[in-house]
Amino acid sequence: MKKLLVLTTALSGLAFAASAEEIAVMSWGGAYATSQIEAYHKPFTAKTGITVVDVVADNPAAPIKAQVEAGNVTVDVVDLEYADAVRLCDEGLLEPIDPAILEPGADGTAALDDFLPGAVTECYVATIVFSTLYAFDESKFPENPPSTIADFFDAAKYPGKRGMRKGAKVNLEMALMADGVPAADVYATLETPEGVDRAFAKLGTIKGDVVWWEAGAQPPQLLADGEVVMSTGYNGRFFAAAVTEGKPFKQVFDGQVYEYDGYAIPKGAPNLELAKQFLTFSTTTQALADQAKWISYGPARKSSGPLVGLFMDGKTEMGAYMPTSAANLTNALPSSYEFWVDRDTELNERFNAWLASN
Amino acid sequence: MALPVYASPLERIWHYTYLVICALIFLFLIAPILIVIPLSFNAEPYFTFTEKMLSLDPAGYSLRWYDLLLTQPSMPTDVPRDAAWWAQVWQESIWIRAAKNSVIIGVFSTIVATVLGTIAALGLSRPEMPYRRVVMAILISPMIVPIIITATGLFFFYSNPCALLNWTGLADQCGRLTGSYLGVVLAHATLGIPFVIITVTATLIGFDQSLNRAAASLGAPPTTTFFKVTMPLILPGVISGALFAFVTSFDEVVVVLFVAAHDQQTIPRQMWNGIREQISPAILAVATILVIISVGMLATLELLRRRSERLRGVTPA
């Protein structure tokens, strides 16, 4: 073993003078990662000298669970959806986070009062509110463009391939809403086996037209490549493609499903203290407001709201693109973590069987 | 492949059809590799030839995607490119980091694979070798076993390499090999070994064992015999085995996906990310560079083959 150690040291020594202090943050890649790099990573490095490495995953929940269960944790901070964070916390896979490490709001409000309700849990600090919705290529539907979630599921009226996330979450909710279930009743319906059948039946009506995506960066790419005419996706990604790259993507907020997303620390993170330091830094009023300059996700602190102004191009008002602005909430569904924490495994299993069957 | 004089007209037609078919198959083989080269100089972010490119307008071409390789993910582009800027690129560009990792991992795994593989091949080629068939089958198996199985097995094994010692009572925990250079190097060496074995034993088939006996009878100790007699003769086989091992490591992505951490991201791993998310033509720039490297490797191999044939006096079969 000693020889092995010597060799390991020799090999790591070769790894070009890795900087003394470094933390790895696992997130979702693409435009979202860019916003985090600009708003959190770079300022954090500038202030502390600690390098932040961005690690990309389709959905960090799976690799983190695998890492902790195998005893292989290589990242220090992980970006998770709310339901996944609650689930992993329940399973003891995340480090507890003492809310005392969070800074008070810029106006002096205590951190726990400053964050939106429920945004801080035992092992999780939400940073943003994001939404899954669908967007379409305006050039493909010059007249009478789709405007409701039902239109997304109407392949006769709006022909062409559609992109959807390869997984049960959000797709089932959207299917029910498209099938006429009011947003308020979606989860009550999904609690029943008939409701789940109904959602799968609705998904089945467009199954042959669906291109399944896995990474959040794919939907805008699929649209841009003309592989699909409309796709579900994260609103911030569509926004980034539309505003910064001038793509003709129009988002449809009808039937959107919104949720918190934020940071947690996996159990056994190699640099626990630095990870906490990063968490404190990246959840301040200013940092959260800064992120909204880069992507159209709502900050999870009330005190950050007033600081959000223009997009980094200096002319686009962010308000209209935020999932939480009043105009976009007319038919919107807050994702239920209570539902998904317990059902995620079972429904995904059913989803995959459904996907594999013909 | 000349047509015999007695060929009938029908046979003539068939003959030319056949040549056309062959030409098309060659096109199928080679076109996908060549197509990325011009497209990597596209001035537009598209994967197809633009009007300007087709009309050979210089404005249709640019080096912007190669430039992007240097500046991703976070380098400023609008500053003077002085020594400090290049130094920063050397440290920060994800592609350069990936290239460094690929080379480090490739070189070390090649050394391990070549040394162990060559020694074993010498043993395997001796007529006295017991259980030759079984041993050979085991040593070649890393090439045959589906890579996903290898990667999965290594993922569990590397998570706690001493788990198996549990029942011996010696140790049940001794750190881990995931997320380490050593882990990736060992795995890649394992994958490269079959190639070394195959190429070196192939060279040894034509090897005259009496040369060794002659050296021994003249009083040379085994090591001298090895370095003065055997080695020069099998060297081409060893080098081409080493090249194979290096390329295997240089091209490997699945094991890296399963057992490496962010520190050990290699070029293929970085390409994997790029392909899955969005293929920017930057990927094509990397692809072009890799194609040029493989042309270089192929040329080296061809030279070696010729040298080996000359040395051994074998006319190509």
Added chain:
Amino acid sequence: MAEVSAAAVGLTTADGRPLRTALATAQQRAKRRAFLLVLPLLAFIVITFIVPIGQMMHQAVYNDGFSANMPRLSAWFAEHPVGTDPDEPAWQALALDLQDAATAKTAGVVGTRVNYQMSGTRSLFTSTARKAKDFAPPYRDAVIAADKKWDDPELWGTMRQVSRAYSLNFFLAALDMTQDRQGMIVAMPEDRQIYVDLFVKTFLLAGLITLTCFLLGFPIAHLLATLPLRWSNLLMILVLLPFWTSLLVRTTSWIVLLQQQGVVNSALVATGVITEEGRLQMIYNQMGTIIAMTHILLPFMILPLYSVMRPIPPSYVRAARSLGATSWTAFRRIYLPQTLPGIGAGSLLVFILAVGYYITPALVGGASGQLISNLIAFHMQDSLNWSLASALAALLLGAVLVLYWLYDRLVGIDNLKLG
């Protein structure tokens, strides 16, 4: 004759030992020396390759997700025979185990294990564990008050099955089968049978890819084998260059060529063969997998074919022709039989490699072009059902090893050629 052999027995070496023993010792020594040369590598491969795979196979039959975290209930199952109705000690064991699981945060692990056998039960464990700290005797009523699903005898039958760490459940699952409450092996419900179909599909696709490789490889190998060396060496580069080019580069190239806005579609639109709306879907489906894999595996077909075809003297075919055979007959009766070893070697190699392919289907296969390897990766990385992944991997490995054995019997591993 008898005298001679008798004399041979009596032969001795210079130092007086019988020649036979001396020879045998020398032979032994040579054997040992040869084996010692191979030993380091053999040990290396066993430790870094065979052992890890064996360890994974072990996972396919071993899962202590339930037994390790529900010790009391597992013990109760061990003590009571199949068919015993849960009595109050059983309910007590369940309640106390759930309390411990809630504290240790392992209810999710337990629930996940049971859920593999009986869908829809994971949430039962997690939600009941949250209420477990208030459980008080009588435990049966307390647990059923938390959720009446606990009274389901099928659930108890399932818990009994998973209370043993060693089981064949995951192999059954990998074969679309399961155990019912009585422990009988039955088929999965229709809508959950996916693995056998996928195995069949993997083998069919691998067969199809082998066939296309053969159809494309044979003419090329024949051409290379019959051209003068100067030319064939030159053309051989066109075969070897793809062989030496990164897999990811080649996969990328196919995406660039075949995607909707790609080179082929654009060329077809520009030449008017198809309309802008009629762009073909050639990638991110089965077709993409087949095309890209054929391209990647083609050299593995051409090289063995070539090495068999090259030494075939052209005079045989000429002789057949001079005896009156048509060119087709001469080819079919004289040439083709001589190439059979090459066809066998190439086809088996391509098939073996294709069956276990992962990267290319993952990148260009879309939903319909996924092979069994991709599902193993899915269960490793996404669903995290590692035991099922291992069971699927064991089945795939078994199939590959049978093919490998066949290859060794028919072709011989020594005859593997690389360029």
